[in-house]
Amino acid sequence: MFGTSGIRGRIGDEVTCDLALSVGRALASDGYETVVVGRDARESGRMLADAAASGLRECGADVIRLGEAATPTVARSVGWFDAHAGLMVTASHNPAPDNGIKLWNPSGQAFGEGQREAISARVREEEYDLASWDELGEQDRRDDSTERHVTPTERHADALVEAAGSGDLDVVVDAGNGTGGVTAEALRRLGHEVQTLNDRPDGTFPARPSEPTAENCRALTEFVAASDADLGIAHDGDADRMRAVTESGEFVSGDLLLALFAREAAGPGDEVAVPVDTSLTVADLLESQGVSVSRTRVGDVYVAERATDPGVAFGGEPSGAWIWPDETLCPDGPLAACLLAELVSRQGSLDRLVGEVETYPLRRGNVEVAEKAEVMARVREEVLAEYDDVETLDGVRVGTDSGWFLVRASGTQPLVRVTAEARSEERADELFAEARQLVEAAR
Template identity: 55%
Template sequence: MFGTSGIRGPFGETVTADVALSVGRALATHGADRLVIGRDPRPTGSLLADAVSTGAREYGADVLRVGVAATPTIARSVDWYDAEAGVAVTASHNPPADNGLKCWTDEGVAFGEERRERITEIVRNDEGEPAAWDAVGTESARGAEARCDGSGRSDATERHREALVEAVSIQDPPSVVVDVGNGAGGVTADALRELGCDVTTLGAEPDGRFPSRPSEPTAGTCDALATHVAATDADLGIAHDGDADRTMAVDDRGRFCAGDELLALFAGDAVADGATVVAPVGASLVVDDVVEQAGGRVERCRVGDVFVAERARESGVSFGGEPSGAWIWPHQTLAPDGPLAACKLAALVAREGPLSQQIAALPSYPVERDQLPVAAAADKNEIVEAVARRAAERYEEIDERDGVRVETEAGWFLVRASGTQPLVRVTAQGRTEDRTVALTETARDLIDDALQTA
């Protein structure tokens, strides 16, 4: 029922009002006496939020609606409003026909595997029962936007803006173009303006059909942002996905920045005190080099912001991130906070100079990526397990937290089952082209051996 990013898929198929109603009931049954619900601007979001609220109230929980809001706003609101859980009705960077439900704890962490499984069990076993007629839950709203009419700003969004301004200081504010992508991330522009930045927006009107560009911010979808920055005197371009849990960037020359480059810059800035940075198993060697030079160390985790957050909550961690655009500063929030990342990046540009120059100063190592289609989802897992057995025979130490990651003196390679498709993915990186090619060939050889026995 749940993936690591919650329930997500086509509306009317994977995600229905019945599913949303059941999740609301299950959260109340699981002990959420008070629930925060918000949504991105997709056309189906309002009715799904209504269904979650109806289910929760039917089973006795009180509901606070924060309306159209960024997912990090919703995640923060669980604690702000003394709730036990929150639900973001969003499909994040997926196309507009999709929608989803992502559940949050009062620590601002997405539900982990244990809680996801428990909610699934409650739904499947039809556990719990409706409250008595005089004990059903109440529903209240925070601000005009919380009435789901799309106007104004909710109290929760205003509180998020205030938190961003308090968390970041910018001495010489840069000029920033914010591509909201018709999503829920307008709070970024508001916060940057209050921090003194000259802000221009693109796609600022919330519209869950995403007419200005596809929801996912990539080099291919952010060409309008890149063109605008290059043609003006802007210092920085910011791009969010539909629910603003992701932030990507365009530098002052109009070049879309790779996720590993941003990860390295954020990480290097955050570990000046010698702390630990959390990064997924597929993150670049550039991150390791930058963090080690700053006196810190990199701790690897499984791919997925929930796994970054779970590790980031531990002592000594100052930052965690993924090249996909999910960035976490645990002393502020354990949710990936795209607006916070945007403000942090603007401050970094103001303090350290043009983003293009900062990226040019980073080491650059070649990366090779490949993928192997398989017949069925079960096959990809069997192949990766067989690769792990073969790799254990060759290498003294392998990392099996998420696929099979092998580090050598030449670099590293990763063989991993896709989380969403019937594919086995291969990533390899060395400090030279020859080493990268050799590591890729080694990984492919292991897969070929595995295919003969899987």
Template identity: 55%
Template sequence: MFGTSGIRGPVGEEVNARLALDVGRAVAAEADTVVVGRDVRGTGSVLADALSAGLRECGTDVMRLGIVSTPTLARSVQWFGADAGVGVTASHNPAPDNGIKLWNPSGQAFTPTQTDAVEERLTNDAVESAPWDEFGKERGVDDASSRHVEHLVSTFSEPDGSPDQPTGDSPNDPLEDLTVVVDLGNGTGRVTVDALYALGATVHTLDAQPDGRFPARKSEPNAETLTALQSAVPSLDADLGIAHDGDADRMVAVTADGEYVPGDVLLALFAREAAEDVNSPATGDTPRPSVAVPVDTSLVVADTVQRAGGDVAYTPVGDVHIAEAASRDGFVFGGEPSGAWIWPDQTLAPDGHLAALSLAALVQRHDSLGTLVDEIPTDSYVTRRENVSVGDRAASMDAIEAELRERYVDIDTIDGLRVETDDGWFLVRPSGTEPLVRVTAEARAERTADELLESAREIIDDNAVR
């Protein structure tokens, strides 16, 4: 039921009001007060009502935030003293979908252990309704987004208060030299616009009208969906462009020339800055800072972080796993090339608004996002990817792992099978939804990448259960 990003699926098929009601009742078993919010999808109001009914029926008080971004909801759990948060959102999924994601007071999404417990209560019907006179109460909260704006403005206005402290001419307008185009994609990313404006930036918006049909572009922001932003940034003589997905937990960027910044490059820039900030003072025996990244991340990130005096730690794919790693001592940053960025000293939620302001501050200090991008030597890395059809994913992966262990000593199994060599790496992972095994290979030379892919493909072909 719960994937790495909560529950998601087509409304009326996999996601409906009965499911939302049941999830609310199951969450109520461990929470006295819960905040509930939703994104702009039209189906969200019914699902949020059902969640609230399930929570209150079991004696839990509910604070309704209305339509808010997912980062705002995640932060609101702590801000309003709640025990948990429930967001009704399908994030970057298409308009017919919706979903449910659960949050802890730390800003971290529910861990697999926590969602397993919720699912077990649902499966076993291990929930109890409260007596008629002990139902939970519901009240509305209408200032969550404005509180998020105020928090970000305060953070980026105070010396040493932010992940990337800006250095504008005026302490009251630290981003006054910047012009930014923000593509909201008809979603919930307005906090970014208001915070940039409050910090002195000149802000232009694209598709700022909330609309759960996502009529302007697909909800997921990437090089294929952001053509309007790529044209608008140079036309408006802006310094950079920023885009969010439907619930604004993701943030991606475009340079002043309209060039889309690849996710691995943006991850390398954020990770380098976080590692350098730790290593900049003369602190003697300060441990090397760590950065959490998923197993399919490019070598360019590890090489960049190592040059900055830090180390990368690999996690399974999914922001919940990034957050879990980043919560440990010594971690200064975590991110995914898909656009989820986590600064653990700020929050364990992927906060697209915080990422947008962090990038703006970085550009303010270094004058050009394009120059920063050029510093990341992506031409030195070659990536190869293929999908292989199989009949039985689990049996195929077991057989593939057995042969890999005969050939290689060290295999990382945190998410699929990752093998590192002296010159590169390859990863074999089963698809979560299709009868496929996916293989990725990367090296610092084209010939080596081809050889790694061929070697992995040979093992898959020999062991796939058709």
């Protein structure tokens, strides 16, 4: 039921109000007595959030409704409200027809594997502890400012201003019609001039697809290049991801951004948590300052789990999820935006910072498959028989003298992902073709 990034799927097919009701019932029945509930801008999120809240209350849990908010706002709010869990209705960077549910702990960390399985088991067995009529949970709405309290989004902005240094950049923020408006607010309060693109929340994502890739963010890169802006920022639909554009309009690769964030956050003797598909660029850059890299399975939940270990100063994924464990264990796109603006303010140019990092040819691609598990089992068998340097932490990763390749199943889509990297363009192409052929032969 849960993938690496929670529950995700097509509305009316994999994701329904019945499922949301069941997850709410399961959470409350498993002992989570107070639960924060939020949603992204998708219209389907309204009914799913209502259903989840009803299931929670039906089994005696109290519910704090945040309404429309960024995922990191909801994750942080669990601790702020002394709640026991958070439930975010979102499909993150997935297309508009999708939606989903992700669950959060008070630390800001997503539910771990054991927690997810406990909820899944209750849903499968319909094992719910329904409350009597006079013991139903209560509901408190926190999506409007009053004299009694500020909204969680306002509190999130306060936390960002406290965490990041001030500056005077010209920044363009492309919220992608998602819930990342807190980024622009915090940057302005930090002293930056901010222009926004696609800042009106709209879950149909009319301006561009939700995922902030180079292709999807061409309007941002062109706008930044044609203006006097110092920095461009892009979010996905729920603002847990953040990608960046240099002053010349270059869309910064996730591996480069990971390397820059990690170098800034970690010191000698520290570790940085990264997934197995991360470029060698990161390890090479960090080695020079005595920082080691600790590999995890792909997925921000696994990076966050490793970030709880002593000595891990930072965790990140090239897809755009960035975790500073001293702040929160949730990927916080707005926090990443504010800290990047601080870094560029001090260093003077993101183009220069990016240009100073040595990079290697890296290839990434996907193969559509009907049965991921069966395909991966055949690939694994073939790889273990043919290659010597093989890791199976997540999929199969093959090391060679000149580079490496990784074949792994997507956690959220019917895809097998292929990654290859080498010291030369020709060898990177060869390794990528070799890995892709393994998948094609196993289909």
